[in-house]
Amino acid sequence: MNSAATSAPVTSAPITSAPITSAPTTSATKTLSAISCRRLSKVYGASETAVHALRGIDLDIPLGGLSMLVGPSGCGKTTLISVLAGILDKTAGDCVVLGQDMGNLSAPQKTRWRRDQVGFVFQSFHLMPTLTAVENAAIPLLIQGVGRSKALAGAAAMLNRVGLGHRLSSLPGELSGGQQQRVAIARALVHSPRLVVCDEPTSALDHETGQQIMLLLREVANEGDRALVVVTHDSRIFEYADLIAQMDDGRVTEIRQGIAAAAPGPL
Amino acid sequence: MYSVALKMLTGDRLKYFGLIAGIAFAAMLIVQQASILVGLTRQTGAFIRDTAQADLWVMDPQVRFSQDQVPLRSTVLQRVRGTDGVDWAVPLYQGFNRGHMPDGTSFTLILVGIDDATMIGAPPQMELGKFADLRRDKAIFIDGDTAATKLMMKRGGGRAIRLGDRFTINDQEVVATGAYRGRESFFWEPVIYTTYSRALTLSSSDHNTMSFVLVKIRPGQDIRAVQKNLVDRTGLKVLTNDQFIDVTADYILKATGILVNFGLAVILGVVIGSLVAGQTFYNFTLDNLRHYGALKAMGVSDGTLARMVWLQAGTVAVLGYGIGVGMGSIIGWGLRAGGLAFSMPWQIPAFAFASIISVCALAAWLSLRRVFKLEPAVVFRG
Numbered sequence: 163m164n165s166a167a168t169s170a171p172v173t174s175a176p177i178t179s180a181p182i183t184s185a186p187t188t189s190a191t192k193t194l195s196a197i198s199c200r201r202l203s204k205v206y207g208a209s210e211t212a213v214h215a216l217r218g219i220d221l222d223i224p225l226g227g228l229s230m231l232v233g234p235s236g237c238g239k240t241t242l243i244s245v246l247a248g249i250l251d252k253t254a255g256d257c258v259v260l261g262q263d264m265g266n267l268s269a270p271q272k273t274r275w276r277r278d279q280v281g282f283v284f285q286s287f288h289l290m291p292t293l294t295a296v297e298n299a300a301i302p303l304l305i306q307g308v309g310r311s312k313a314l315a316g317a318a319a320m321l322n323r324v325g326l327g328h329r330l331s332s333l334p335g336e337l338s339g340g341q342q343q344r345v346a347i348a349r350a351l352v353h354s355p356r357l358v359v360c361d362e363p364t365s366a367l368d369h370e371t372g373q374q375i376m377l378l379l380r381e382v383a384n385e386g387d388r389a390l391v392v393v394t395h396d397s398r399i400f401e402y403a404d405l406i407a408q409m410d411d412g413r414v415t416e417i418r419q420g421i422a423a424a425a426p427g428p429l
Numbered sequence: 430m431y432s433v434a435l436k437m438l439t440g441d442r443l444k445y446f447g448l449i450a451g452i453a454f455a456a457m458l459i460v461q462q463a464s465i466l467v468g469l470t471r472q473t474g475a476f477i478r479d480t481a482q483a484d485l486w487v488m489d490p491q492v493r494f495s496q497d498q499v500p501l502r503s504t505v506l507q508r509v510r511g512t513d514g515v516d517w518a519v520p521l522y523q524g525f526n527r528g529h530m531p532d533g534t535s536f537t538l539i540l541v542g543i544d545d546a547t548m549i550g551a552p553p554q555m556e557l558g559k560f561a562d563l564r565r566d567k568a569i570f571i572d573g574d575t576a577a578t579k580l581m582m583k584r585g586g587g588r589a590i591r592l593g594d595r596f597t598i599n600d601q602e603v604v605a606t607g608a609y610r611g612r613e614s615f616f617w618e619p620v621i622y623t624t625y626s627r628a629l630t631l632s633s634s635d636h637n638t639m640s641f642v643l644v645k646i647r648p649g650q651d652i653r654a655v656q657k658n659l660v661d662r663t664g665l666k667v668l669t670n671d672q673f674i675d676v677t678a679d680y681i682l683k684a685t686g687i688l689v690n691f692g693l694a695v696i697l698g699v700v701i702g703s704l705v706a707g708q709t710f711y712n713f714t715l716d717n718l719r720h721y722g723a724l725k726a727m728g729v730s731d732g733t734l735a736r737m738v739w740l741q742a743g744t745v746a747v748l749g750y751g752i753g754v755g756m757g758s759i760i761g762w763g764l765r766a767g768g769l770a771f772s773m774p775w776q777i778p779a780f781a782f783a784s785i786i787s788v789c790a791l792a793a794w795l796s797l798r799r800v801f802k803l804e805p806a807v808v809f810r811g
Binding site for chain 1: 430432433436437439440441719720722723724725726727728729730733804805
């Protein structure tokens with residue numbers, strides 16, 4: 163991806179729509195890749211009951227942008243994001259994330275890698291209902307072994323940044339859906355990960371709140387040395403993407419960049 | 430992460446208190462039933478403990494417990510006294526007899542006749558009067574603590590026998606000249622003390638009325654050796670105080686079904702309590718499974734998750750145990766005044782602690798199996 167594509171929503175960038183055949187788009191490979199997959203596949207089960215969730219994915223996702231994985235239910239988006247985030251093992255192919263070949267990591271190494279390198283934003287937030295907003299946001303720092311007071315201070319600063327500085331002591335049940343997602347975003351960013359994966363971050367929110375959340379994620383993506391990967395089927399937020407990978411039946415069928423992503427087209 | 434684990438545990442007050450209440454109930458059930466069983470067991474040996482001045486008890490081989498009535502021949506006493514290692518030996522009468530109170534109320538009593546000269550076999554403590562009063566004409570001692578319930582005249586206003594009252598034993602008049610303080614007994618019948626010679630007179634049988642011979646061994650003598658000498662010389666059963674207590678408890682517990690009933694109650698306490706506590710904790714973990722999944726996804730290792738679950742299990746186990754044992758003790762000791770046999774040696778709380786910890790550990794282990802098997806990818810399933 164070129165540098166112009168990293169500032170979004172992109173309104174004047176050139177439209178580049180390129181169906182994927184065998185190799186990824188060359189423009190993406192010219193910049194520093196956050197994620198690089200080659201012939202990546204994932205099979206659940208074996209023999210007759212085997213389910214081929216990913217069928218030879220070739221994909222490059224650059225640092226410093228917001229990329230989206232889109233497609234119908236069951237197309238493999240969630241499986242792909244799980245493999246990219248190091249919480250599922252691939253069956254075959256190559257997958258290099260942030261310079262790390264995921265196939266070379268043992269399970270404990272993957273756990274540590276996720277702890278240090280990945281931030282998660284979940285569709286249903288996954289906030290601990292008995293922890294306050296600031297305590298929820300501090301969890302990644304606590305996992306890293308940061309002292310409690312320091313972790314809470316860091317979490318408070320991050321919540322302040324996402325506009326929730328006044329709700330530090332609120333429990334998730336006392337927050338609106340949008341506010342809960344902001345807490346989840348603060349939690350995903352508090353330990354400065356270089357990869358942030360977001361699973362349907364707007365599907366549990368109304369349109370306006372969803373737009374606000376995407377603006378926030380867009381801001382995060384603009385900061386540079388970090389990759390945001392968003393799984394979504396909500397076409398109303400495509401405009402925030404620098405790159406959209408269209409998936410179907412376990413394959414990446416098309417990659418779009420810039421403002422082209424917002425166009426309905428053949429998606 | 431331990432603070433997170435504790436917050437997960439305590440944050441939902443209803444679940445938290447439910448969890449602790451379940452474990453407290455289990456602990457209370459275990460402690461109470463076991464303490465009542467021990468209390469009853471101890472009460473079976475009350476008479477032997479009250480007569481602890483001697484080292485050995487000589488009795489007929491057919492005697493199965495302390496209140497069993499199998500008389501000895503009077504010649505036994507001399508043979509015992511002539512045995513090597515014996516310092517002194519005195520006779521003791523004990524038997525069930527029939528009495529009538531001044532108002533005509535009939536009752537069954539356990540009459541104990543102690544050695545006239547030495548008063549050996551007397552209860553350990555007098556509440557009213559003195560031991561020498563037993564030598565007065567027609568004198569008997571009543572149990573001051575239980576007279577109000579066990580020696581109650583049902584007619585004419587319903588008062589208990591007290592000092593100075595006259596009543597009959599086997600139609601022979603006696604006078605209450607003293608009140609002793611005895612241990613709480615397993616047997617309902619009031620225990621009335623008198624001298625050995627008077628006991629023979631009062632009892633209906635006129636020969637072979639000696640129930641036991643109480644033996645003191647000479648200083649420096651080996652009690653086992655003297656015990657063996659006595660068995661060899663008399664052919665009778667010879668038991669130490671502790672042995673006699675054990676034999677009595679063993680017989681009564683088995684013969685009455687108390688052991689089965691209370692043992693069953695204790696087992697049920699453990700099982701039901703275990704199921705309640707284990708199931709509650711297991712459900713608590715299952716309720717939080719998606720949060721554990723999120724933590725796994727965010728990079729929490731299985732080891733850290735295990736320590737979090739163990740911390741939660743340990744916390745509720747210790748708190749539930751403490752509350753349960755505390756409540757069980759308060760209720761038990763409170764009802765003790767009302768006659769509840771309740772005795773809680775340290776082994777019972779220790780047993781309850783081991784049971785509760787084991788149950789919670791099992792529940793935690795079962796829960797952890799689910800946590801370990803949990804795919805972190807589950808967090809992406811909405």
